[in-house]
Amino acid sequence: MMITLRVNGTKLQADVGMDTPLLWVLRDHLRLTGTKFGCGAGLCGACTVLIDGKPHRSCITPVKDVQGKSITTIEGIPENHPLIQAWLAEEVSQCGYCQPGQIISAVALLAQTPKPNDTDIDRAMTGNLCRCGTYGRIRRAIHVASANKTSKRGKQP
């Protein structure tokens, strides 16, 4: 079935079954492979995308539920986004596989809570696993981005 999705501000079409999780439409059909498959059960956060600005696990989100909604993937986060810059400054990434999902969760956190404390970060980021153990740096990067965002009024995607 042909469906139309609005991804990163662009209308895109894919011919898929309506029960297909958004993750596999993004990856296999729209070739947006920055969104990762980790567990298929909403347990690891590697597949996190924004749907109308809120973080969702795309591996358990049927594509039929997101038609007409605005989807943001890692490819839609601008290079000058304070979080991307902070991720680079703090050298967060190791293997890098989980980082797109981490960044998307952090984007959602800062949109909701521009000055998060450590408890806010724990709560917002707890669904995102990192096997390389970059948690300390993720926490630092979020604080750094939060400070930069506030001072420079960084643009929200």
Added chain:
Amino acid sequence: MSRGSEMTRRQFIKTGAMIGGGLVLACHLPFGRRDSEAASEEVFAPNAFLRIGRDNSVTVIVNKSEMGQGVYTSLPMLVAEELCCDWKKVKFRPSPVAPEYNHAQFGPIMVTGGSSSVRSEWERLSLAGAAAREMLVTAAAQAWQVDPSLCRAENGIVISPSGARLSFGALADKAALLPVPKQPKLKSAKKNLLGTPAKRLDSPAKVNGSAIFGIDVHEPGMLTAVIARPPVFGGKVAHFNADTAKAHPGVRAVVAVEAGIAVAADDFWQALKGRDLLEITWDEGKWAGISTPLMHEQYAHLATTTGLIARKDGDAPTVLAKSHERVEAVFTVPYLAHATMEPLNCFVDLKSDSCLIRTGSQFQTVDRAAAARITGLKPEQITFETTFLGGGFGRRACTGSDFVSEAVQVAKAVGQPIKVIRTREDDMRAGYYRPMWYDRVEACLDKKGYPLAWHHRIVGQSIIAGTPFESAMVKEGIDNTSVEGASDTPYDIPNLQIELHSPANGVPVLWWRSVGHSHTAFVMESLLDDLAHKAGKDPYQYRRTLLAKHPRNLKVLQTAAEKSGWGKPLPKGRGRGIAVHESFGSFVAQVAEVSLDKKGGIKVHRVVCAVDCGRIVNPDTIKAQMESGIIFGLSAALYGAITLQNGRVEQGNYDSYPLVRMAAAPKIEVHIVASNEAPGGVGEPGVPPIAPAVANALFALSGTRVRTLPMTPEAIKTAMKK
């Protein structure tokens, strides 16, 4: 597109001819966007590891897989230091599989493992950089008609005695015509780049989603396959019916392979749905009855019998027989999955006379040889391209080449380019675990309270027996990876006996980040702590006395103790534990600070880590690897266990195999101890000390000694009753 992120461009170099005997031969260039950019300008190729372009670009060809440990930065730094180039112009490119790229120390194989990348490549890459620098300097000196020894290279420019300047790019064509020096001279000891926290070259691609992992590979005409696997190890398909599966939209083929029944479809989801529709009857084979509790009983029995001797100093059994105050302790640790965030996968395009394999592997030549056996092709007919690895930890250096072999078999049976993907459950249940271990130790103290005898029996599967590495790595029945960290303990114990039993069973086992040290450090450092308490001594001072002849162990121990405030009072409800361990040529001590939460679970608040890994390349990478090892080890210490019942693995996903998450991650401080010793590894040595440091902290806090991992609330409760 950011610099350095070449893997985002399907660049995968097709190197046919390499450089030999000082002659610059044809260098096939990567395809994709680079062709229109600088690649065609890469005219200076003095050796297998370096390309310099007319545009001043410096491309380092890296023969190690990037799995998070930072080799796409640290190895280029080694070249760049000696080359004296502009670091901002440095890019990386994964090497193809060719003899030039085999491991510098491990024999004729291409492998990333054993925390060996920097250590093993230091000399070769330094010389590669130095040789190119000498050639560039000579080319410039010839242009200026001056003595080369009066010219110097600096930041990508050669400077003449009179101050004339020529860039590396401008010199590249001329340098390419010169003979490659056989014995290039390394720079003086003064380093410009080594020892600085240079930014990782792979970071930009990893934060914008453009980094290509194996699972992201896509080629025209490709199908995606998943495999229905037997519920028990060694199981086989008795018979199957694929009629409904084949009728599912998008499903193109259903084929039987060694691993099970593969369903290939236009996309992953269709393949998965097709797989759900298979009807399979399994012949479960001889391992259908195994269970970890039964294995535990078997191991416990074996531990009462004499094993093969891995180390014998003095006569521990006799001394212990005469002792009135023996300490007996049993330690058990479970099977563990690597649980890399990227599930295992592999792309294969098999043609009649060639084969392309593209995946994240740590074991390229071994995997390629397996593919050659399956396809009947010669290894040289198989192009093996390495993508980014979404975590390795040893799993992607599989002695059985499991995830590559199955993809090649599926490609062969289907006759189309195939990407086989494992679901998380497939990945977690398919074995190749860190072995389950059972350690039984008897020890006694001398009159001063220090260990007089230590009799230690280790029971667990060999990860090497039955693999092609057995003849090289198992000596007189002893697989050193089973006993490392115990048989080579630096502790001064006059009567020390380490024995090994290596029972076989059907569970596939493999190296898992820090390998044998992942269990021996827990045993050695927990029991040492016990003995210190028994002797009425401070565990830190006790270790200092026993390590008096080992300055590097001592120094990290002392650093961790001082930086953690060892001996100073802690808030109520907190305990502190220390552990030190040497592995992979490096020395690491850690102090953990813990409390118990309301549910009886351990909360680790802070870990102070000191590391001596010899001469260093990138201090930030070292810190990152220590942080990483601590979190990885903590997941195992607190949560990790793969268990079997009726041959079936009881875990499948991150709900039943939890990992440390953000809220449970402690604050970590890493202190690098300055050292001029030979470089050591950093990927693994951070793992071993954390479990004993936490167990020792729990003991300091509660008086409860937990000798079983993981230290779950139930395990702690059980230990409290003892």
